[in-house]
Amino acid sequence: MLTLYGVYRSRASRPLWLLAETGTPFAHVPVIQAYRLPQPVAADAPVNTASPEFTAVNPQAQIPALKDGDLVLTESLAITLYIARRYGGDLGPRSDAETALMEQWALFAATSVEGPALEMFYPLASGAALTPEQQATVNVSAEKLRRPFARLDAHLAAHPFMLGDRFTAADIVVAECVRYAQGNAALMAEFPALDAWIKTCQARDGFKTMWAGRMAEPA
Template identity: 45%
Template sequence: MLTIYGVYCSRASRNYWMAEELGLPFQSVPVIQARRLADPLSASAPVNTKSPSFLAVNPMGLIPAIEDDGLVLAESLANNLYLARKHGGPLAGANVREEGEIIAWTLWAATEVEPHTVKIVLTYDNGQDNTPDGKALIETCVKGLERPLARLEQHLQTQDYVVGGRFTVADLNLAEVLRYAMSETDLFDRHPAVKAWLGRCHARPAFEAMMAGRRKEVEAA
């Protein structure tokens, strides 16, 4: 059985969403970010990214990680590419060309988009969004996203999804990276095709199932 290490309120959300899309049974091992704890190494601390038990799984101390048939992987977007390739179906590339496009869009999300979006979400998570420095950082990140979103906007003018005219792992990976910036509503209003595409991605039952897991974590905190 697939094992996913990490809480839903983390990048592990990408892997939980993917497992739901594929209909895979999975075991969830909650691992919280050490930065959220006053003393992550205390005996009473929950399993976190500095816990020896988790470092034995991923020595880098980052979530998520997955374990599947003895294989351990610890990069969230790559985890999804692996699961799509293994299980096939419409989320995977139908041929070598589509597979190349899926990989390219995933790497684009990681290199051109996420460096900006993750700073936005962390600024909000740290309660700094209304401080002068926080506002300035968010503004800089939004400016940095204008060119990538213009590229995606153009791409989506003639198709509903990123690759192959259907929802694939490329859409899932990119949508999860962009979700970190959805607080910036004006940015998405300036890119209506991107906004509509995100709406289609987020209307999927598997996304709703993943978000339900996030809400349960927040309520239990």
Template identity: 50%
Template sequence: MLTIYGVYRSRATRTLWLAGELGLNFKLVPVIQARRVEDPLAANAPMNTLTPSFLAINPMGTIPCIEDEGMVLYESMAINLYLARKHGTAVAPADLAEDAQMMQWSFFAATEIETNALKISSTVSEGLANTDAGQAVIEVAARLLRRPFKVLEQHLSENEYLVGNRFSVADINVAEVVRYAQAHTPLFEANPAVKAWLDRCQSRAAFKAMWSARDSEAA
């Protein structure tokens, strides 16, 4: 059986969402971020990203991580592309060209959007959005996101989804990165096709189920 290491309040959401779309049976092993634990190496500490038994599985100590039939993967984009290809269905690439496009969009999100989108998300979640320092961080991040968002906007103004004009693993990978910037509404008001696409993705039953589980998880 597929084993997913991680928690819902982490990048594991993208893998857990995909598992829902694919209808996969899996075992979820809760591994939380070490930064959320007062003493992550204490004997009574919950399993976290510095726990030796987890580092023996994933030496990078990152979540999500999966074990599947003896294989371990610990990069979330690679995990999702692998699971989509393995289990097929419409979320997987139909041919080599779609495979390349899905990889391109996934890497685009990871390299061009995620860092600055996370700055927006973390600033808001830490309650700093209304401070001068927080506003400065958000404004810089949003400015750096304008170009990649315009690339998405141009593509999505002509296509409902990223690849093959159908919902796919590429949409999950990119939507879960774009979501980090969702609190900064001006960015989405300037890119209505991106907003409409994200709304479509987040209206799916598997996303809603994943998000409900995330809301139920301890912060």
């Protein structure tokens, strides 16, 4: 059986969403980030990224991690795409070309979207009025996202999903990077096909299951 290490409030959301979509049986070990705990090495601390039992799985002390038999994977995109190929059915690739396209969109999201989207996510997350410095950060991040968002918007204006006519793991990995920018409603409104697509993805039962797990965890 698969064993997934990591809490919902982390990049483990990506494989957790896919596992909710596929219904694949798995064991979940909710390893929390050490920086979220006042004393991560205390004897009564919950299992966290500094715990010896987890660093034995991933010496880099980062979540998520996956075990499947003798295989250990430690990057969320690699984990999600592996689950898609091995257990995903129609959510996984049907051909070598689809495998390449899933890898392309996953790497595109990680390298072109995730960084600036996270830069704007943190100042927007509280919902409080932004300081001038925070507003400047959001503005710079939005400008960084306009080119990759324009590419996604054009693609999704022509295709309902990342691989064409069906929802796949490629939609999950891209949506979970774009999600960080959703707090910037004005930016999302500039890209209506992208905005409509992510709302369609997030209306799925698999996302709702993942999100309920996230909301049940302490912030």
